[in-house]
Amino acid sequence: MVFHNYRMTRKGGDRVEVIVKYNGDIIQAVERIGAQAELLSHQYAIVSIEESRLPELYGFTEIEDIELSKRLYIKLNYQLTSSCITSVQEKNSFHLLGKGTIAAIIDSGIDYTHVDFRNEDGSTRIIALWDQTIEGNPPDGFLEGTEYTREQLNEALDSPRPFTVVPSRDNLGHGTAVAGIAAGNGQASAGENRGAAPLCELLIVKVGQKGNDTFAQSTEIMRAVKYVTDKARMLGRPVAINLSFGMNNGAHDGQSLFEEYLTAMSSEWKSAMIIPTGNEGAAGHHYEGRITSDNPAEIAFFTASGIETFYLTLWKDFADSFAVELILPNGTSAGVVTLEDRRKQIRLGNLLITILYEQPTRYSVRQEIFINVQAQSGTIAPGAWLLRILPTRIVNGTFTVWLPTLEEVTAKTYFSRPTVNNTITLPATARKVIRVAGYNDRIGSIAPFSGVGRVNDPDGLPDIAAPAVNILAPRTGGGYDAFTGTSFAAPFVTGSALLMMEWAIVNGNAPFFYGERLRAYLRWGANRSVGLRYPNPTFGYGRLCLDNTLQLMQQYAI
Known part of the structure; x- marks a missing residue:
């Protein structure tokens, strides 16, 4: 068996990480060769092992398959009205604001001091923040990073020097913007620039390599998905998981262990997993x-x-x-x-x-x-x-x-002669996740960079399109800035999923409304242009229109 170093996740020294599908007691099995296993589910685990001993894993009967970890890169006035979200928030309509739900943002971190992520009394709206890049006190069941509780975050916010108490920062600003579109309450703008679900609470995971915030490994994202799913289950609340990452290193067919794991986790708990189609539509890659x-x-x-x-x-x-x-x-x-x-x-x-x-x-x-x-x-x-x-x-x-x-x-x-189709990046190629394309809501056309699905393959298309051009969102350090990319289309759908689950689960109208059922109603309620055939490789089933979707849910989902 040949291993190639340039595709491995290095964890310091000569240790590497691999994804395994297993049976039996994998922890005890790999301990015999000095390796550590982190259990993600009853089938999937991450094994950290000396590179020289990696071939020995193939001799374990407990291991059914092995996959090397790969790098995923962050995809660098809110358009709530064009997505029919504003009308759903209004008091004379559904009056849904995300209460009782959780937005899980797995990204470059968050500026937890930004007032859009704080309650009116100044306390945090963040349930917990797991910074995987800071060594210290990891969450139970995990081996790396530091978990900061709500109490620690509030202590930091009460301090004149908050980052000396909780040193986690969003150096890129990407995660802060994504979180704001999905869940910001707009306090920095007197409520004008609020997100889709301004009364939800947040779970934040900062992923990335120490000293390099621009990419994360697939194993880090797998840990993060397990963490936020387990937290939401423990709290008994529905959760929408936003993953604004992408890579081209794979077959784009949903059949890697990484994609299979996300497919499996998308059916766990009362959840929805939302992933952008990526920015490779016009890249020529x-x-x-x-x-x-x-x-x-x-x-x-x-x-x-x-x-x-x-x-x-x-x-x-x-x-x-x-x-x-x-x-x-x-x-x-x-x-x-x-x-x-x-x-x-x-x-x-x-x-x-x-x-x-x-x-x-x-x-x-x-x-x-x-x-x-x-x-x-x-x-x-x-x-x-x-x-x-x-x-x-x-x-x-x-x-x-x-x-x-x-x-x-x-x-x-x-x-020199690229193919435009089949440019959706991994892990949006996983099955059962909600794939979000990006469009320019000012002119109604698909954004040229938005990842394109496979022609004549309904399973390889986007589900829905959301605004992705010049999106006003919170920036690190305070205030707002404009952002462009499918990363910023996905959180419109994440916030919409929270409002759908608030109406259905929190308000008791349809207690089993999540996963594929939620995805189906998003597709059904989408706005579609006359003259275009749907679903198609660019828009999928159409443009996000939450009001239409809620009207259909009210009529048929109860």
């Missing part, structure tokens, strides 16, 4: 093609200046056999690499190129060919590259290739 026995493929792409690493992840039918060859901008070939090579490393100048032929998994018949280019010193020279696919034995012939996301390699890295 996806390519689809077909190869025949007598027709090799040549795929041209460009890389930006200043990047130190990038990858190509190619997915194909395992029944097909073909070789790959990477041509550098200076015309040098990295050589032809075949299935028989399995894993090959090539050094050319300052570059280390690793090409790996993966195996199908228990969930998928597809095979990944993973190509990683890493500058050993300095950066990768920009320019035009060529990926050649050379047929050996072709049965099906179709394949897909992805470059990293905009957040990793910028807009100046792209395929």
Whole structure:
């Protein structure tokens, strides 16, 4: 079994993290080789282990499958009226404000001192804040980070120097904005710039690597989802979980362990999981093609200046056999690499190129060919590259290739002839989650950056679209700023889900209204334009309209 270091989550020293699907007593089993297991559910766990001992995990009967952790990147006047949320909040209508519900924001943290996340008496609306980047006192059942309670947050707010009491900060401002759109009460603007569910309470998890707030590992997000779900269950309240992250490193088919775990957790407790479709719609980072026995493929792409690493992840039918060859901008070939090579490393100048032929998994018949280019010193020279696919034995012939996301390699890295469809980023590709596309509510058109679904595949489409351009939201340090991206479309739906669960569960109208049922009503109540066919790969089932949805719930959900 071959392991490739550039895809592993490092936890300091030579320890790495992997996701496992298990049976039996996994904690006791891995302790025999000096590893630690954190249980996420009765099937999934995260194992921290010395890298040199990682192959030993494959000998345990308790372990059914293993997946290396991967990086996910944060996707950098509220449009409540265009989403039909304002009318639902009004006293002469449904008068829903999120009371009795929980907004769980898993993101870059939160500015807990911002008055939009405080009650009228100045106390916090945050039930708990788990900062995974600060070592100290982790929540029960977890091994890392520090959990700050409501009492500790209030102590900090009463202090003239709050960050000396609770040192957790949102350095990016991303999580603060997302939380404000979903749940801000607008106190900094006398209520004018409030979010969708201003009376809900919040659970906050700050994820990310120590010293680097721009990305998080899939294992960190899995821990966070378990944490907020368990907290909501303990408190007996419905919860909407917002995950504004995305990556291209995967098959985009919902069949990785990470995606399967999120699919499973979306059915836990009284919850809804909301994930944006990502900002890859116009990035040029996806390519689809077909190869025949007598027709090799040549795929041209460009890389930006200043990047130190990038990858190509190619997915194909395992029944097909073909070789790959990477041509550098200076015309040098990295050589032809075949299935028989399995894993090959090539050094050319300052570059280390690793090409790996993966195996199908228990969930998928597809095979990944993973190509990683890493500058050993300095950066990768920009320019035009060529990926050649050379047929050996072709049965099906179709394949897909992805470059990293905009957040990793910028807009100046792209395929010369990209495929626009199937650009929804992971983990929105998990099943049973609510996928949110982004549109410009001023002109009614889809945002060009919004991730696009798979054509002729209802399971691969967005569920609904929400405003994503120039969204006014709380900023770190106080006040408000404008934000753009599908990250900021998702919390409109998160807040809407809270109001739906307030009406249904908290108010006792439909006590089992969550999960797929909630998702179905969001689709049903969406606004749809005359002349467009729905569902479609850009808008999904239409534009969010909460008032329509509540009217339908009132008529049919009781």
